[in-house]
Amino acid sequence: xxxxxxxxxxxxTGMLALSVLSVSLVLLIGIGLYLRSLPILQQYSVWELxxxxxxxxxxxxxxxxxxxxxxxWVTGMSILIAVPLCLFTAIYxxxxxxxxxxxFFLPLVNMLAGIPPVIYGVWGVFFxxxxxxxxxxxxxxEFSTGYTVLAGGIVLAVMIFPLIVxxxxxxxxxxxxxxxxxxxxxxxTKWETVKKxxxxxxxPGIFAAIVLAISRAFGETIAVLMVCGNxxxxxxxxxxxxxxxxxxxxxxxxxxxxxxxxxSALMFSAFALLxxxxxxxxxxRAILQKIEIRNA
Amino acid sequence: xxxxxxxxxxxxxxRIGDSHLLKDINxxxxxxxxxxIIGPSGCGKTTLLKSFNRLLDDIPGVNIxxxxxxxxxxxxxxxxxVTQIRKKMGLLAQRPFPLPMSIYDNxxxxxxIHGAPSKKELNALVEHYLKAVGLWEEVKGRxxxxxxxxxxxxQQRLCLARxxxxxxxxxxxxxxxxxxxxxxxxxxxxxxxxxxxxxxxxLVTHILRQARRVSDYIIFVYMGEIIEFGPTEEIxxxxxxxxxxxxxxxxxx
Numbered sequence: 001x002x003x004x005x006x007x008x009x010x011x012x013t014g015m016l017a018l019s020v021l022s023v024s025l026v027l028l029i030g031i032g033l034y035l036r037s038l039p040i041l042q043q044y045s046v047w048e049l050x051x052x053x054x055x056x057x058x059x060x061x062x063x064x065x066x067x068x069x070x071x072x073w074v075t076g077m078s079i080l081i082a083v084p085l086c087l088f089t090a091i092y093x094x095x096x097x098x099x100x101x102x103x104f105f106l107p108l109v110n111m112l113a114g115i116p117p118v119i120y121g122v123w124g125v126f127f128x129x130x131x132x133x134x135x136x137x138x139x140x141x142e143f144s145t146g147y148t149v150l151a152g153g154i155v156l157a158v159m160i161f162p163l164i165v166x167x168x169x170x171x172x173x174x175x176x177x178x179x180x181x182x183x184x185x186x187x188x189t190k191w192e193t194v195k196k197x198x199x200x201x202x203x204p205g206i207f208a209a210i211v212l213a214i215s216r217a218f219g220e221t222i223a224v225l226m227v228c229g230n231x232x233x234x235x236x237x238x239x240x241x242x243x244x245x246x247x248x249x250x251x252x253x254x255x256x257x258x259x260x261x262x263x264s265a266l267m268f269s270a271f272a273l274l275x276x277x278x279x280x281x282x283x284x285r286a287i288l289q290k291i292e293i294r295n296a
Numbered sequence: 297x298x299x300x301x302x303x304x305x306x307x308x309x310x311r312i313g314d315s316h317l318l319k320d321i322n323x324x325x326x327x328x329x330x331x332x333i334i335g336p337s338g339c340g341k342t343t344l345l346k347s348f349n350r351l352l353d354d355i356p357g358v359n360i361x362x363x364x365x366x367x368x369x370x371x372x373x374x375x376x377x378v379t380q381i382r383k384k385m386g387l388l389a390q391r392p393f394p395l396p397m398s399i400y401d402n403x404x405x406x407x408x409i410h411g412a413p414s415k416k417e418l419n420a421l422v423e424h425y426l427k428a429v430g431l432w433e434e435v436k437g438r439x440x441x442x443x444x445x446x447x448x449x450x451q452q453r454l455c456l457a458r459x460x461x462x463x464x465x466x467x468x469x470x471x472x473x474x475x476x477x478x479x480x481x482x483x484x485x486x487x488x489x490x491x492x493x494x495x496x497x498x499l500v501t502h503i504l505r506q507a508r509r510v511s512d513y514i515i516f517v518y519m520g521e522i523i524e525f526g527p528t529e530e531i532x533x534x535x536x537x538x539x540x541x542x543x544x545x546x547x548x549x
Contacts, residue, residue: 099356181351182393182455186406186462187383196405201396294442 030274037268040261049268055232062265064272069234070149070242071276074224075217077153077238082160083210089161090168095194106169113162121226124155129227141239147229150238155223160213167212171205172198204291211284218277221246245273302327302466302496303348308362310343312355317343319520321362325513330488330497332507332528335517336548341500344517345468348498349385350378366466383410386459386495388472392451394443395458399426399435402443402454406462425457429487449480456487467491469499473506485510504544508532516540518548 040049040062052063089109093102132154133146175198183193199206229241230251248269257263301324308321317340325331333341346352347364350371363370371381383406395402403422407413413421422439426432431453435446443454452472459467469488473481488497488510501507507514507528514531516524516539524531524540535541542548 176393178389178391178393179395181387182389182458183395183405184351185349185382185385185387185468186409186459187379188405188409189379192409197395 030271033267033271033274037264037271039264040268041264043261050272053234057259057262057265060261062261062268064245064269066232066234067243067245067248067269068272068276070228071218071244071246071273073149073235073238073242074152074156074228074244075214077149078156078160078217079210079214081153081157082164082213085157086161086164086168087206090165090172091194091199093165094169094172095190095198106166109162109165111162112158113166117159117220117223118226120155120159121223124151124223124227128154137239141237144239145229145241147227147241148239149228149235149242152224152228152242152244153238155227156217156220159220159223160217163216164209164213167209168202168206171202171209174205175201204288207284207288207291211281211288215277215281218273218280219246221250225250245269245276249273301325302367303498304363304365304368305347306363306365308344308347308364309360310340310347310352311359313357317520318347321522323515323522323525325496325498327496328492328494329512330492330499330510331513331515332511333498333500333515333517334502334504334507334543336543337502339517340520341502341517342470344515345470345498345500348466348468349382349387351382351387353378383462384464385466385468386456386462386464388452388456388459388467388469390471391475392448392455394446394451394454397443398440399443399446399454400439402458403461406458410462421461425461426454428460429453429457430483431457447480449476449483452476452480452484453487456484460491465496467495467497469497469501471500471502474502481506504532516543518543 044062049062049064050068051065052061053065054061054063055066093105097105128151129146131146132148132151133144136150137144137146137148179197179201180193183197184190188196224244225247228244228247230243230247231241232243232248233240235242249266252262253266303325305321305323305325308318309316310318321344333344335341343352347360348366348371352358352360360372362372364372366381366384370376371378395405397405400422403425404418407418407421423432423436426435431450434450435441435454438445443451446454452475456467467488473484476484485506488499491497492512499507499511511528513526514524514528515522516531516535516537518539524535524537531540532544535544539548
């Protein structure tokens with residue numbers, strides 16, 4: 001008897017220790033990045049680094065504005081494409097599709113999530129880039145290589161698609177069937193029921209899914225790097241190239257380390273990315289809480 | 297039975313996958329009275345009820361044959377408009393499921409779907425139907441508060457009012473009081489008795505005393521078949537069939 005109680009206690013405490021350890025990793029990474037970026041922070045103010053557009057490491061000019069904007073543009077583009085696509089797909093799967101179709105399609109969607117990013121990158125280069133270059137961009141701008149915010153957004157959207165779809169399908173399946181019946185029995189059509197009742201009820205969950213997808217999109221590196229063009233100028237339109245923070249880090253890490261402060265600047269880019277994601281998550285958490293209180 | 301049948305069921309068979317849930321159902325449900333469907337769990341009571349407003353349509357693998365005539369029109373016919381059919385019937389589910397919106401919007405939901413009444417008309421509608429279920433005094437100060445902040449009993453009355461607001465002819469109740477406390481149950485039962493003057497009411501219940509209190513007719517269903525149908529007192533006190541006798545005396549459940 002006693003040994004069972006002891007076991008219970010040990011396991012409880014053990015799991016607490018493990019969870020504290022894994023959570024404190026975030027903190028440790030943050031501190032580590034901060035310490036490594038200290039040299040550049042001692043030379044320039046954060047404000048200078050974040051707002052300056054000039055990126056000439058050789059001359060000691062480290063402006064991160066183009067990269068921060070690049071990250072925001074590409075992520076924003078991907079969300080703009082992915083969210084409507086995913087919502088309609090998820091709604092179709094959960095509300096309209098025959099069960100057999102759902103059984104066949106959902107595992108396929110989840111398989112998309114398992115494809116390595118580099119493959120998406122290659123697919124982007126050989127498939128999306130030419131389409132953007134030949135068929136989309138000429139309608140809007142005089143010249144484009146195809147390596148653009150748009151291409152990055154499309155590739156990224158395809159990558160976060162399975163994530164949003166599978167979470168939203170899951171969220172929709174938690175909505176009681178009786179709530180649908182309540183709306184239908186009042187003579188509402190399926191679409192009216194979806195629009196006015198189901199989406200409303202599922203909104204907090206859908207919002208959380210999108211937040212997760214955005215966090216994922218912020219950090220996606222390889223695929224984006226392969227299709228974005230990587231020009232350190234802040235994009236002005238979706239047909240401009242972009243150079244997101246993770247791409248900067250991945251492209252340059254380990255090279256040109258003899259340039260003074262370069263190493264520290266790259267660490268700062270990682271630190272900035274971490275902070276962006278942190279701020280984004282805090283804001284969305286606050287919004288989510290508001291929604292939940294309102295919906296309760 | 298001198299009254300005209302409001303809902304007429306002819307040779308209705310419902311299968312879901314391999315299971316034959318309703319077998320050759322033939323019944324006429326009388327107008328402006330309360331008819332209770334009783335029977336053991338899983339006998340097909342709820343399936344029968346839901347076949348009346350085509351809520352079975354979306355179940356995977358469902359197969360329905362036969363006719364259900366409402367006001368003489370076959371609701372499973374080729375040209376039947378399912379939203380109009382459902383609008384004719386208010387459904388009161390086992391537990392209240394308020395729509396995720398305010399008390400006001402819950403009532404206004406149906407009227408808004410079926411045409412856009414003016415703000416003034418809506419206000420009047422909301423007040424009228426909340427009064428009809430005796431909820432007006434309790435909620436008039438917080439019409440725009442969330443419907444889920446109401447007690448379960450209040451929510452169920454709200455759901456009834458919401459159903460009445462689309463001006464149905466028929467009210468379908470699926471064990472509508474099973475989640476409620478005795479006082480809320482009594483309120484709902486009294487409302488049902490009051491409402492039968494204007495509506496045809498069909499209830500599914502497993503509480504025989506409730507069937508006795510509120511209904512004029514009883515349908516006894518067993519294993520997907522209608523065993524007996526008749527006036528309440530007759531079924532409960534003097535059943536003709538052996539199975540009915542055993543059920544009402546509590547030998548089978």
